[in-house]
Amino acid sequence: MQATIALAGNPNSGKTTLFNALTGARQHVGNYPGVTVETKEGVCSHRGGELRIVDLPGTYSLTAYSMEEIVTRDFLTGRKPDVVIDVVDASNLERNLFLAVQLMEMGAPLVLCLNMVDAARNRGIEVDAGALSTLLGVEVVPTVARTGKGREALLDAAVRKAQDGTGSEPLVISYGNDLDEAIASMQDRIRSRAFLAGAGPARWIALKYLEEDAEILGKGDAADPELSASLREVVRKVSLHIARTLDTEPEALISDQRYGYIHALLREGIVRRQHDENRMYVSDRIDRFLTHRLLGPLVMLVVVMGLYRFMFTYSERPVEWVEGIFAWLGRLASAHLPEGMLRSLVVSGVIDGVGGVLSFVPLILLMFFGIAFLEDSGYLARVAFMLDRVFRIFGLHGNSVMAFIVAGGIAGGCAVPGVMAARTLRSPRERLATILTVPFMNCGAKLPVFAVLIAAFFAEARETVMFAITLISWAGALLAAKLLRSTVIRGPATPFVMELPPYRVPTLRGLLIHTWERTWQYIKKAGTVILAIAIVLWAMMTFPALSDSHSERFERERAVILASASTERAGELEAVARAEAEAGLRHSVAGRIGGALERVTRWAGFDWRTNIALLGGFGAKEVVVSTLGTAYSLGEVDPERSGGLAETLATNPGWNRAVAWSLIIFTIFYAPCSVTVVCIVREAGSWKWGAFSVLFNTAVAFALAVIVYQAGMALGAG
Amino acid sequence: MVRIMLRRMKENQSGVITAVRVKGELGRRIRDMGLVPGTAVKVCGRAPLYDPVALKVMGFSLTLRNSEADHIEVEVG
Known part of the structure; x- marks a missing residue:
């Protein structure tokens, strides 16, 4: 049997634990296009067949207020899974059924997974799964996802639901005379024009109009402006009436009635409690301590x-x-x-x-x-x-x-x-x-920069x-x-x-799976882009190479040293190599940019050397100190042992405490390193925010650095 | 029996919600969590800076900000 099963449920209902129990490590994490909501898919073998399991985001409801809920709705109507398993927490049935009821109103082919029955039992709560199933008209399977108990029965129920192929008749709840009348009239108009037929059943569309659901209203206006306007008119009238008679609005009334329906359902002896509902459990006693005021x-x-x-x-x-x-x-x-x-x-x-x-x-x-x-x-x-x-x-x-x-x-x-x-x-x-x-x-990589500056100017x-x-x-x-x-x-x-x-x-198992899948995403996505950025930065610091005549000068110096009888030939040769590295850096694109920027960065007290170092710091902040070293002809400076650089800076006439503070401030605030920018792009879901963080942070950093430097100089730090 | 706003409730005090007076996303979020008229609530604590407030509702713990509790009317004994 080939079937797609979607897992829906409240956050903390054990939905993800169930997903892990069903699919093991055979899962794939991705993002829904354009949004940062995670989607997970996995494969599960059951009685010789392969089942595709999709873990939907955890939600309490199906409104249009959050991406998670819109994604869930779109998946149910767009991808039409063969079965939807709604995972509900057995100790928290009332609130968990609120989502179940909405799924049923959408006509989703539903199987209820009554999860964590063991934890419920420990709390003195027993749920009669059979009676609940009869009342709801949906199969209810008790499970303990952590131990895998009930897994087979749940999958059997899901496969049965998928095979009977009838889908589910949408649940009809009464919302009181006023709303029911409005719904009936809207429903007829929606049906007759097959309005938004792909988005959900007619009654559900009518309910969404009453709830003033922004997403459905937008789709409706685009699909059939005339009909949409007439539906809005029905909503306007009934809203006015309800505001006058009941001092509330349809959306509130609908939620209240949904809960009313659930309360009535549970009054039929489905839940047996040994204790008062709001009694203190172990968890609450832990909270007395862990969230204590002091x-x-x-x-x-x-x-x-x-x-x-x-x-x-x-x-x-x-x-x-x-x-x-x-x-x-x-x-x-x-x-x-x-x-x-x-x-x-x-x-x-x-x-x-x-x-x-x-x-x-x-x-x-x-x-x-x-x-x-x-x-x-x-x-x-x-x-x-x-x-x-x-x-x-x-x-x-x-x-x-x-x-x-x-x-x-x-x-x-x-x-x-x-x-x-x-x-x-x-x-x-x-x-x-x-x-x-x-x-x-x-971050740890900014610390060496601070360490050098502190050692040079604020050692005391x-x-x-x-x-x-x-x-x-x-x-x-x-x-x-x-x-x-x-x-x-x-x-x-x-x-x-x-x-x-x-x-x-x-x-x-859950911890390991989550840790690994998130880490792997980082390696994959960051790895490719960072490689490109690293190559670009390398090229900027390497090209154009020194002209032949320029290189020859260093060669001649080497020849002179080699010909001399000096006892410190090795040291002198190294000095030439460092001078050549400095000249090469100055000559490169990065060096030229650094030089060109001097005109502006002078305001903050930075010369071309600092500019290149900061530019390199965009690749990775560790590079700032080592590049400064190259720029001051010290060779590559090991960020861990930068005593030489600190001495050079302390005695260099271009440096003083005002420059040091200015650079500290700039380092704290300027553009994040390239790895971070790539992560921002990924997490924020758009290149726009990556670019924004580079420009905004650098602007803030520069403004602050200028203020600090100018104030420092005015106060006589120079 | 008096009606007060949920913000005014003291620690360990219980009551029954009589109205939720806010529209839009906040109203919806409050109702989605089961805070609808007729539901029993009990205040079980406040954060170190007295805000947000922690509640017991239908057997689970919930927290909301004082500014959000301002929209919820409760009948207390």
Whole structure:
């Protein structure tokens, strides 16, 4: 039997656990075109047949207010799955059936999966699946997705539903005399003109008109303006009447009646409870402690620091291994390729570029593992609960905090996993503002830049300056978020209304699958684009090569040294090589751009050397220090041992404390590195936002750097 | 029996929703979660900065901001 089965259900209903139990590792993650809503598909063998399983986004309802719900609706009407399995949490039947009822009104071929019956039993809740099935006219199968219990029975029921091929007669709920009358009159007109026939059953279309569903109204106006206008007129009249007589509007009435229908249904003795409905369970007792007014924030601090330590401590070695492998590949290529452009391209462009991307992998792997753990256990929702008040001031959401911390809110993170951590946010505007501002945090690669400048100019106040840098980046990020939320991402706060799911022990299988699939997406997408950017940057710093006459001058110098009897020939030769590297860099496209920009960057105290270094920093921030080294004829400076560079800067007449602060500020705020930009593009769903983050951040950074430099010079720092 | 706004409810106080007075997305989200007239709610806590508020509804925990609780009218004993 070949059939497509869609899994629908509330968030936290165990839908994804069921999906994992059905498909195992045989799944594929993708994005719906144009939106950032994830879609997962997998294959499941059952009694010799192959079933295609599609995991729809978790939703509570089927409105047009969120992408998740529109995607779910479009899938059901557009792709017409053979069966829809609605996963409902047995301990939370009332609210979970709200989605089921809407699916039935759409006429979806439904099978109910009554999940987590074991957890319900522990709470003293028994659900009579047989009676529920009879009342709803839908097969109901009790399952425990975590252990795989009920899997076969569920698939059997799904296959039966697919084979009977009749689909399902849409459920008809009475919405009271006024609305029922309006629905009946609308339904006739819709049927007679086959209006929006592909979008859903006639009654459902009528309901969506009454709910003033923006998506369906838009489609209706486009398909048949005349009929659409007459339907709107019916809605207008009945709305007026309801406002006068009941002081409410159709949309509210419809929700109330849907719940009324469910309440009536459950009163038939379907749910037996040993305890009062709103009693305190174990999970609530844990909450007394974990969200306690004083203890809660303390525990949160420990958990967040713990996650941070876990990520960065355990990724250190694997990151070194990956870097080691690429360093070895680089040496191998150097040894086997003839000296020249090809070797330089392969070693400095391709291997360093790809190595740069892959060296993030262990970090991302652990970050996703840690966050998946916090998310699946239910703790992340509590973090959002505790911090929402603070983050809301800046137009963000309580959940934004994870992204900020991972990106370097505690100095030394990484913006790449930070941007990806914003996935846990379900509110689109808050999510975008988070994605665009996390790169302001101080990632590990910015630290060497600060280290050099602090060593050169603020050696006596090391800790104070570092602390100030951390505060500046937080303040900048939050204020930038506020600015974005009141300009380009303007809009009211997305409703916060959020479930605090009961604490659960995550399944290892689920954690591993989520971690791997997200990491693999990163490798695939980032890898290809980054490679291209790395090659472009390499070319910019290499071409055009020095003219023959220019190169000859260095050759002559070498010849002189070789001919002399000097005892320090090796050192002198190296000095020539460094001078040649500096001249080569100055001569390259990047050098020329850096030189041309001097006219503007002078305002912030930057010369061409700093400009090139910052340009290279777009590839990866680690490059800033090493490029500065080349530009000051020090050869490639190892960011870990940059004492020589600090000395050079401290004694260079072009440098002073005002320049140092200006560069610190610019480094905090300017364009994110290319890997981060690629992630922003992916996560925000458009190149527009990637470009925006490059331009906006650089503009902010430059404005601040100019202010700092000019103020510093005026105050006599020079 | 008095009717107050949900924001005014104290910790561990129970009540029954009598009206949800907000339209559009927020109203819809509130109702989708089962906060409709006739539903029993109990306030089980507030965040460290007194906002948002955590509720028990139909046996599960839910949180919403005070500004959102302002639209929900509750009858308390």
